[in-house]
Amino acid sequence: MQLKSLTMNGFKSFADKTTLHFSEGMTGVIGPNGSGKSNITEAIRWAMGEQSAKSLRGERMPDVIFAGTALRKPLNRAEVTLTFDNSDHYFPKMPDEVTVTRRLFRNGESEFYLNQKACRLRDIVDLFMDSGLGRESFSIISQGRVEEIFNSKPENRRGIIEEAAGVLKYKQKKKQAEKE
Numbered sequence: 331m332q333l334k335s336l337t338m339n340g341f342k343s344f345a346d347k348t349t350l351h352f353s354e355g356m357t358g359v360i361g362p363n364g365s366g367k368s369n370i371t372e373a374i375r376w377a378m379g380e381q382s383a384k385s386l387r388g389e390r391m392p393d394v395i396f397a398g399t400a401l402r403k404p405l406n407r408a409e410v411t412l413t414f415d416n417s418d419h420y421f422p423k424m425p426d427e428v429t430v431t432r433r434l435f436r437n438g439e440s441e442f443y444l445n446q447k448a449c450r451l452r453d454i455v456d457l458f459m460d461s462g463l464g465r466e467s468f469s470i471i472s473q474g475r476v477e478e479i480f481n482s483k484p485e486n487r488r489g490i491i492e493e494a495a496g497v498l499k500y501k502q503k504k505k506q507a508e509k510e
């Protein structure tokens with residue numbers, strides 16, 4: 331499984347529709363301070379179902395919508411699409427190419443799509459949770475969180491590693507089964 335491309339439209343500083351294509355191997359993003367590097371990783375996390383506006387450096391979720399500049403009016407919606415190469419069927423029971431889209435309007439209305447079909451936030455969250463790339467996962471580490479990992483207690487650090495390794499879903503399933 332590989333993230334093939336990311337399309338942002340009206341997300342934070344990406345007012346115009348912008349598509350980034352990722353090739354195999356490692357990708358580095360470079361640019362001056364404030365040019366939007368962190369916004370790129372936030373777009374990825376947002377499309378994967380992030381529900382905390384604070385963790386996206388906002389107060390409310392509509393803060394991710396392009397807020398305008400001196401020369402440009404604010405927009406009314408943000409949209410992000412992730413396209414994954416799934417030819418190895420990392421996401422089981424899914425086509426060779428998987429797309430996930432999240433759209434949010436200023437009035438708070440939001441839409442989610444899995445392979446171009448409308449779905450619930452839950453479906454997106456489950457897709458990534460089952461793949462070990464969950465919303466809270468440390469597969470994506472933002473600025474500042476590195477310190478958080480090093481300063482955390484050993485048992486918490488263990489949780490972080492388990493989440494990244496994809497063990498957490500089994501623990502949660504076990505807990506659920508014990509309850510039932």
Ligand code: ATP
Nearest residue numbers: 342343363364365366367368369393394395396397
């Ligand atoms: P650094 O190197 O300092 O980490 P960076 O490249 O990671 O910088 P970002 O933090 O991704 O930069 O981008 C910050 C820019 O995004 C700021 O100029 C900010 O005004 C802009 N920005 C954030 N949210 C919005 C929004 N909703 N609408 C328009 N612009 C936004």
Ligand code: MG
Nearest residue numbers: 367368369473
């Ligand atoms: Mg940054």
